[in-house]
Amino acid sequence: MTKTKRDRNIKAREIVQHQRAAERRRTVTLWTSVAVVLVLFIAGMVGWSMVSGDDKGTLTTPTVAVDEGTAFATGTGPVTVDVYEDFMCPACNAFEQSAGATMKQLVTDNKITLRFHPVAILDRFSNGTEYSTRAAAASAAAAQEGKFSEYHDVLYANQPAENTTGLDNAKLIELGKSVGLTSETFAKAVNEGTYKTWAVQATEKFSERGFTGTPSIAVNGEKLTGPNDTLPTPELLTQAVEKAAG
Incomplete structure (x- = not known):
């Protein structure tokens, strides 16, 4: 194998390795982003639950109450x-x-x-x-x-x-x-x-x-x-x- 061809093969392997490393980085970044989005989504849902009053506890309305259960x-x-x-x-x-x-x-x-x-x-x-x-x-x-x-x-x-x-x-x-x-x-x-x-x-x-x-x-x-x-x-x-x- 000539020196020129060997150099080309080495260069090709370096390019492939670089591409694979870049792909791994993109994969890690993607899943990190997904995880961040999920955390923010869950936090938002918890916050909405608190603002909307879902954390007030179980509603028990007296069976004897009238006027939409208020009196x-x-x-x-x-x-x-x-x-x-x-x-x-x-x-x-x-x-x-x-x-x-x-x-x-x-x-x-x-x-x-x-x-x-x-x-x-x-x-x-x-x-x-x-x-x-x-x-x-x-x-x-x-x-x-x-x-x-x-x-x-x-x-x-x-x-x-x-x-x-x-x-x-x-x-x-x-x-x-x-x-x-x-x-x-x-x-x-x-x-x-x-x-x-x-x-x-x-x-x-x-x-x-x-x-x-x-x-x-x-x-x-x-x-x-x-x-x-x-x-x-x-x-x-x-x-x-x-x-x-x-």
């Missing part, structure tokens, strides 16, 4: 009165003290169907304990055992002040026992937060319906307020019910 009703009267409330809201308690007896009488007289919507918009005022959410969830557990009205009233009678830690779960369970909620089912629901995700969803529905504060009262779907956006008085509420009844 608990008493009475069967022809006029519907909806009350949206946060158990840490002082104004909600004030409305309850002012108009609670009137609403109960309207239920007794079969004039209204009264629907309470527990929501949680004041968690920021309970020093990180999410009292509004926990109280709303506990009221759902009470409703599931047929004691919503009783528990509703005892929560207001023991309402914590804003900017405190609120009532702990042990106290919520103790208050339940005082109105006949003595089952392990109720205590477990409070301790495990069975209805916390439901409370979050009910609050979202409250916002979607255009409400921005508590208490919000509606008579047959029409928001009711007093003069200058004050709380409606018992007299104003009664008048609105009579007008809605025709």
Whole structure:
């Protein structure tokens, strides 16, 4: 074999080796890129799950809830009165003290169907304990055992002040026992937060319906307020019910 031919063969082998090395580099680069894309895709899906609320936990809606699973009703009267409330809201308690007896009488007289919507918009005022959410969830557990009205009233009678830690779960369970909620089912629901995700969803529905504060009262779907956006008085509420009844 001549020197020229040997040189050509050596050069050819070098070219082949170079091409093979380049191909290996391209393969490594390709799979590295695929891996990076997959990591970014997975991270994006996790991030979307968190933003979209998929990490809120399992949704358990009380079977006794009405109005798209957001409320608990008493009475069967022809006029519907909806009350949206946060158990840490002082104004909600004030409305309850002012108009609670009137609403109960309207239920007794079969004039209204009264629907309470527990929501949680004041968690920021309970020093990180999410009292509004926990109280709303506990009221759902009470409703599931047929004691919503009783528990509703005892929560207001023991309402914590804003900017405190609120009532702990042990106290919520103790208050339940005082109105006949003595089952392990109720205590477990409070301790495990069975209805916390439901409370979050009910609050979202409250916002979607255009409400921005508590208490919000509606008579047959029409928001009711007093003069200058004050709380409606018992007299104003009664008048609105009579007008809605025709």
